[in-house]
Amino acid sequence: MIDVRSVRKEFADIEAVKEVSLHVARGSIYGLLGSNGAGKTTLLKMLAGIYKQDRGDIFIGGEPVFENTNVKQKLLFLPDALYFFPQATIRQMAQFYRDLYPSWSEERFTRLQEAFPLALDKKIHRMSKGMQRQAAFWLAFSVKPEVMILDEPLDGLDAVMRQKVKNLLVQEVAERQMTVIISSHNLREVEDLCDHIGILHQGEIVLEKEMDELKTDVHKIQVAFRGGIPSSFLTGLDAVYKEQRGSVLLCIVRGQKEKVEAYIHQFEPVIFDVLPLTLEEIFVYEMGGVGYAIENILV
Ligand SMILES: Nc1ncnc2c1ncn2[C@@H]1O[C@H](COP(=O)(O)OP(=O)(O)OP(=O)(O)O)[C@@H](O)[C@H]1O
Numbered sequence: 069m070i071d072v073r074s075v076r077k078e079f080a081d082i083e084a085v086k087e088v089s090l091h092v093a094r095g096s097i098y099g100l101l102g103s104n105g106a107g108k109t110t111l112l113k114m115l116a117g118i119y120k121q122d123r124g125d126i127f128i129g130g131e132p133v134f135e136n137t138n139v140k141q142k143l144l145f146l147p148d149a150l151y152f153f154p155q156a157t158i159r160q161m162a163q164f165y166r167d168l169y170p171s172w173s174e175e176r177f178t179r180l181q182e183a184f185p186l187a188l189d190k191k192i193h194r195m196s197k198g199m200q201r202q203a204a205f206w207l208a209f210s211v212k213p214e215v216m217i218l219d220e221p222l223d224g225l226d227a228v229m230r231q232k233v234k235n236l237l238v239q240e241v242a243e244r245q246m247t248v249i250i251s252s253h254n255l256r257e258v259e260d261l262c263d264h265i266g267i268l269h270q271g272e273i274v275l276e277k278e279m280d281e282l283k284t285d286v287h288k289i290q291v292a293f294r295g296g297i298p299s300s301f302l303t304g305l306d307a308v309y310k311e312q313r314g315s316v317l318l319c320i321v322r323g324q325k326e327k328v329e330a331y332i333h334q335f336e337p338v339i340f341d342v343l344p345l346t347l348e349e350i351f352v353y354e355m356g357g358v359g360y361a362i363e364n365i366l367v
Pocket residue numbers: 079080082083084102103104105106107108109110111148253
């Protein structure tokens with residue numbers, strides 16, 4: 069659904085996006101992670117057709133997005149700095165969206181009032197930051213877009229509202245195959261939402277993973293042997309990290325769980341545990357493998 073091919077964007081003194089390619093399938097939620105200044109907003113603004121890329125191609129639903137009204141009617145971009153017309157109320161903004169998007173659903177708008185308890189006729193600029201964000205989501209979900217491009221969308225929402233918004237997103241994806249790309253500087257914030265994660269660092273995607281693959285194919289193991297670690301033990305393991313604590317060896321290994329276990333049992337360990345691994349730990353080790361310290365990239 070979203071196809072980004074070798075895209076670059078330079079500003080006067082900086083190359084904000086360098087040679088980025090990525091693909092987001094229809095009905096998928098892609099998490100674009102990266103620290104401040106990594107290039108997330110610049111990339112998302114190109115996806116939304118606000119900036120034109122200097123090089124490369126961007127297709128949404130097979131069509132180039134820049135200055136393409138047909139594509140723009142199908143996508144909704146929620147910027148990190150929200151914009152509403154000065155003095156506008158939610159009712160007035162709804163009228164604007166209704167005129168702009170053929171997919172606008174009046175029924176959805178009415179029904180979502182339960183989820184977003186905001187006054188329709190209050191001026192949005194007099195609302196709190198979190199309430200303004202709720203208003204933006206209320207309008208966004210009422211548009212029923214095919215593609216949502218969300219730039220740090222959960223910032224400023226309280227925990228209950230975050231969960232509500234996440235549930236609504238997942239529901240839209242499950243029910244009508246909406247496609248979502250969501251940026252964040254916080255892995256924990258989006259890990260339960262996304263099926264793919266890409267890490268952008270200094271304008272480049274340095275790691276891209278499917279969540280299912282991540283969770284099933286990396287294991288943290290703890291082993292000890294009578295008489296020390298056999299010299300050939302590590303040669304048959306794809307260890308991305310190892311640490312010895314006394315006689316116990318702690319390793320993070322890649323591979324199918326059954327195969328890893330069968331291999332280790334051959335060495336008759338006296339201690340052998342497979343410990344749970346958080347997604348953050350997986351990224352820390354994977355990033356170490358490609359030469360980056362994730363602590364500097366994700367807070
Ligand atoms: N309009 C602009 N003119 C000049 N430089 C820009 C412009 N927009 C972004 N940049 C630069 O491009 C780089 C990437 O910025 P961008 O806003 O895309 O990062 P980001 O990952 O969204 O960061 P944050 O998490 O802080 O929002 C930064 O160095 C920034 O200063």
